[in-house]
Amino acid sequence: MQKEMDWAGGGRWRCQYFSVTGKTLVLFFLLWVQNSLSTANRFIFHGFDGSGLRLNGGGTIEPNGLLRLTNFTKYEFGHAFFPSPLPFLNSSTGEALSFSTSFVFAIVPRYHDISSHGIAFAITPTANLTGVLPSQHLGLFNHTNNGDPRNHILAVELDTIQNKEFSDINDNHVGIDVNGLRSVSSAPTSFFLNSPNFQHENLSLISGQPMRVWVEFDGKSMKLNVTIAPLSVPKPQIPLLSSKINLSSIVLGEMYAGFSASTGAAAGLHYILGWSFSMDGSAEELKLSNLPSLPPKEAEENSGKKTKIWVIVLPIAISVFLLISASGFALLMKTKKMFEEVVEDWETEYGPHRISHDSRQGMKEFVAEIASIGRLRHRNLVQLLGYCRRRGELLLIYDFMPNGSLDNYIFCRKEESLSWSLRFKVIRGIAAGLLYLHEEWEQVVVHRDIKASNVLLDAEFNGKLGDFGLARLYDRGSNPQTTRVVGTLGYLAPELSRTGKSTTRSDVFGFGAFLLEVASGKKPIELKTSGIEMVLVDWVFDFLKKGAILEARDRKLGDEYAADEVEMVLKLGLMCSQHSPEARPSMRQVLQCLEGEAPLPEMSVNDFDLLDSSHRMNRFVVVDGTSSNSGTVPAYPSSSSSSESQSFKRP
Structure with missing residues (x-):
């Protein structure tokens, strides 16, 4: 008599029983049949x-x-x-x-x-x-x-x-x-x-x-x-x-x-x-x-719960209503205290006047912004007019910018997209403002969050750099002390994940991303339904390698653009986006090129020192540009230490 039995790995044992003179001799022998672990090199697994x-x-x-x-x-x-x-x-x-x-x-x-x-x-x-x-x-x-x-x-x-x-x-x-x-x-x-x-x-x-x-x-x-x-x-x-x-x-x-x-x-x-x-x-x-089943999907697991949703919703709704009613009276009683004037000693240091109230900024960011921009004066920086602080509430008052932020015109308003002449005007203005922060004020100011959404437009579409909530100051000749990485994904310089110290060269990196997004009409990193799809620096660099960098321009510009200016802005954006801080130009050199006071440095494709997209995406940390939260940053591939010298070195 013969019998087959399943083996855990998918093979089978075959047993033969022989009766011999009243005694049963059981002979077990292993026949590795189809798809079992054997010298026949065949096996089958229904589960593992x-x-x-x-x-x-x-x-x-x-x-x-x-x-x-x-x-x-x-x-x-x-x-x-x-x-x-x-x-x-x-x-x-x-x-x-x-x-x-x-x-x-x-x-x-x-x-x-x-x-x-x-x-x-x-x-x-x-x-x-x-x-x-x-x-x-x-x-x-x-x-x-x-x-x-x-x-x-x-x-x-x-x-x-x-x-x-x-x-x-x-x-x-x-x-x-x-x-x-x-x-x-x-x-x-x-x-x-x-x-x-x-x-x-x-x-x-x-x-x-x-x-x-x-x-x-x-x-x-x-x-x-x-x-x-x-x-x-x-x-x-x-x-x-x-x-x-x-x-x-x-x-x-x-x-x-x-x-x-x-x-x-x-x-x-x-x-x-x-x-x-x-x-x-x-x-x-x-x-x-015979195959094992996949774990149930979360939606399937919750399908039974949905049939009883009314049992949960009704008591929750009643509880919320009672809670709101009970707290309403207490809220009204505290209103007067909330609007009582609060003045502290540190506020006497700053010149802008107190006016209205209502702000959601935290105290630390508020103080940082006051200290950073209270005394800055430049036509391409948003001017702080005043501030107020009442119990638990803060508010900063700036010049009114009737045309809002630049990113709305580049990414959101397709029917009102800015012409190239206006875009180039804004680019030169922001470059001048950054040069003032880096070299022309009494201290070095590192903005740390340069992007199109932080550029505001006045009635004549002049660009003004705003949102100094992440800015840091330090004396000339000294090293920045901050070691926290803050900013926005796509604008962060690679050395920040290694040193955590923002410098004027890391601002230049952010300005490079800004140049590319304004000229191309694309964000530094675009997310598709399948995940992260495109890194703008890589996309523009591919066109440069093909000798067709103008193909990276914003198609909403149509045929109304200055080809030499668009090409210069795209190349400057790549130069500012280089891996090594020393390889990036200073803001003075960038502005000289934009103003036509100096030619664009001649650089071949092999001269550019750009990170590949896999390193860039695997290493950056997303940090909310409006907060001071920092994240743990993994070690970045080794690079030269950052420098504040004005020399523009090729890699």
């Missing part, structure tokens, strides 16, 4: 509990057997490889062997329309990949080895982010990668129905729904086929990708097979539900009913 997979990074196996490669941690990668190497080359001929694999995966983004990065089935020479990076590198490569033929890596990527540096076709595609992330073949994620006309259907990798993938390589024809479909659809007859690849020059005698996934700025979950693999034969079909 007890599988013995080699896990690295964020890889873990949940109690129900579900393999999870990442969690909601940003910039994380996870690996899971079969524990033993597999023979991918014929030892006698050196030719690549055929193989077949099938697996079920799911990518669950943290937010509905913002994806993390993707997942990849990979064949690698080692299960311990070191020095690899998350985000767009998928936990398989890094900046230096991407594309190196010595990697000996074959991967099928299921990518959810479009990385232009790798020539990705879109943000939802399947690709075949050989030793790097520039796919040799790729296609939008879709499948063909097994119907007479083979209807084509699209799929979303970030739908959160399980999908099945088949990867098959024929060693004789050297053809690699990749097929994908929802769980409810049988394997399509037509593969999504079919590419001829000579794997004998890529794989080694023995290789590891497994999975890698990574997250970026937007985190997500990457799951593998089941996996089947076979060398020199078709992989056994997974039994979908």
Whole structure:
């Protein structure tokens, strides 16, 4: 008599019972049948509990057997490889062997329309990949080895982010990668129905729904086929990708097979539900009913609660009403005390008069702004007229700026977009104002938050720099003492994350971002539905490298612009955005170029010292420009220390 029993890893034991002269002799022997751990190099996993997979990074196996490669941690990668190497080359001929694999995966983004990065089935020479990076590198490569033929890596990527540096076709595609992330073949994620006309259907990798993938390589024809479909659809007859690849020059005698996934700025979950693999034969079909279930979605978990929402809302509404009624009387009683005049000793130091009240600024920011701008006088700085402070309330009074802030005209009012002549006028004015702060006043003033939203326009559209709530002063010849990083993402100089000290050169970096946004009509960092999509410095620099920098101009300008002025502003913006503080010009040099008093320095593409986008996005800390909160900043790649000298050094 024979009996088969499931093994935890997906294999099966087969037992034979023989009756011998009244005694039962039980002979157990292990037959590694299809898809079990054996010398037959075939295995199948319906869940991974007890599988013995080699896990690295964020890889873990949940109690129900579900393999999870990442969690909601940003910039994380996870690996899971079969524990033993597999023979991918014929030892006698050196030719690549055929193989077949099938697996079920799911990518669950943290937010509905913002994806993390993707997942990849990979064949690698080692299960311990070191020095690899998350985000767009998928936990398989890094900046230096991407594309190196010595990697000996074959991967099928299921990518959810479009990385232009790798020539990705879109943000939802399947690709075949050989030793790097520039796919040799790729296609939008879709499948063909097994119907007479083979209807084509699209799929979303970030739908959160399980999908099945088949990867098959024929060693004789050297053809690699990749097929994908929802769980409810049988394997399509037509593969999504079919590419001829000579794997004998890529794989080694023995290789590891497994999975890698990574997250970026937007985190997500990457799951593998089941996996089947076979060398020199078709992989056994997974039994979908035996696969572990994905964790329930938050919306599904809360669906039952919504049916009883009235039970919760009604008592809450009654409680809120009673609370408002009870506190209303107390609030009225305190009104008089709230409006009592408060005058302290420190206020006598400052000249502006007291007038009205009502402010939401904190005391620390209020004092900083008073100390910074109370005595500043320049036609391109917003003038403080006065202030008042009553119990618990603060207010600063500035010159009225009838045309509001510059960013409204650049980003919000498409029908009222500023002409180039007015934009150039504003740029020169803000440059003059910054020069006054850096070199012409009795102390050095570092503004620390230069951007279009902090530039106000008077009745004649003259630009005036305002919002000095983050500004700091220090005596000439001394070093700034502040070590907190404050400002706005996209305008922060890279050395701030290392030293925490703002200088005039870090102001120049912010001014560079301001120049680029005014000339291009784009924000320094633009967020798309798939996450962080574009860094403005990189985008403009790409046009410079192509010799077509004017293509980066704001299209709302039409044909009414001065080409030489636009080109100069864009190039100055790149010069001010350089990594090394010493490589940036001073505001005096910038203003001389803008006023036509000095020519723009000649610089080739190779002279620019700009950070790549992955370093810039991975290192910056978002800090509210209207607060003084600081954040912990990770170590930044080494650079020269900042300098306040006026020399303009090329890198």
